Amino acid sequence: MRKLWILTAAVLAVAIASAASAATKPIAFTAKYAGTATTKTADTAVTINANGTGKGLLIGAGKVTGVGTADSSVRPCVPFLGTGKISGPGGVIIFKVKPGTSGCGDDAGSIFSISGKASVLKATGKLAKRHGTLKMTGQYDRDTGAFSIKFTGALTA
């Protein structure tokens, strides 16, 4: 009888440990979106408003929205900050663009290569309670407003 109790306890401990491990195991997240961004410039302060559609892992097909500000006095890589939301049937991610993120423009200031990072402030649904930093890369065509953005990174509980 005692042996049975020990065995049961051991099995239970393993089950709890693996459940905890699964919950804390980082989830690789990737998402790609494309859409349109509008910018308004006052002197060298630029306000950004972006909306796009695409797909994210676990989040599913959905959209990204973002608002932010940029400092166009810095060239060729214009730094920008802001907040955004990725949403889909699988959940929502609220993120904040981290310092160091920028868009590097070509000679004409038309095509910008976006590179930086975003902190996940809050996630719901299939990514509930997950946090982490996502790498953001993409391109923005200031002439047409078209942009693309990719998020990659690991989210942990």
Add this chain to the structure above:
Amino acid sequence: MRKILTLGGAILMFGVLAAAAPAADPPVVAPFPATTSGPLFVAAQTVTTTGSMSSWFAPGASIVFRAYAVDVKAKTHKVLAAKDVKYFYVTIPNQPNVKLTYHPTAPGANARMPWVGTWTVPATYAAGVVNFKILVKSQAKRVGQFVQMPVATSMLNISTTAPAVLGNGPGVTATAAGVSSPDIALYVDTVNGTQPLAAPKRAIGCTQTNVYKRGEQVVIRTWGTDLSTATALTTDNVDTATYTVAGQAPVALPYGAHGAVGNKVMFWAAAWNIPPTFALGDVTIHVAFKTDSGKTGFYDYTITIIP
């Protein structure tokens, strides 16, 4: 019944295709030379017999093509030596091919770019951009190709008014300092910047050169391949990209679009304004990449600074 089946099949096929289509693919500009590398990575430059880089030559001039190639598919990602190559040559519009031979000490060559061949431009050769290609095939039957970045003044141009090089190229010993990483293969060159802070502008901006006057602006341009994945180095897979002038702090290399509208490509580039009091002679620019997966690679590129 057959028509219904055909229609059903077509709808199904459309559904499959629609599902397979990417969610939303972006505008725009592709990485140079391509998103993925071929089986052989090739980098090449055009220089004078002294190793002075130039993209502008007059009819009658001798142009030395120098190159190196890396086997992307081989486990060791080895740099191709003489025994590894079946052919390595330059193809030039309306001209016989120029064969490249493995000769690191030949005029214009160096340890980094040991494959060389010389083309003497015919007196009657048409002025303008020369869209040459360099083709290589290894004994393992792998092939590679090099073309120049599509920025007109930095490409090989023939002109009766071609600006002369400012002097001899850097010393060969200095140029041989860098050793390529087995993980990353890089192309590096420099062009004259159009906004020098302490020297007159050159007659033509963005021409390839490795000889500068004090006060001029150096623009470092680079692209490369992660050899383990055969993918271009882009912001998608690069953690840091920097250049460092000897004795100074590293400076980030931005990744951006370059070239004419409709023909833009993405590569890494940054400008450095040479201080008016900077030491004369050869100086090494250390170009370094670190990928998100932790791979590192560098290229020590030498320029010469003259008064």
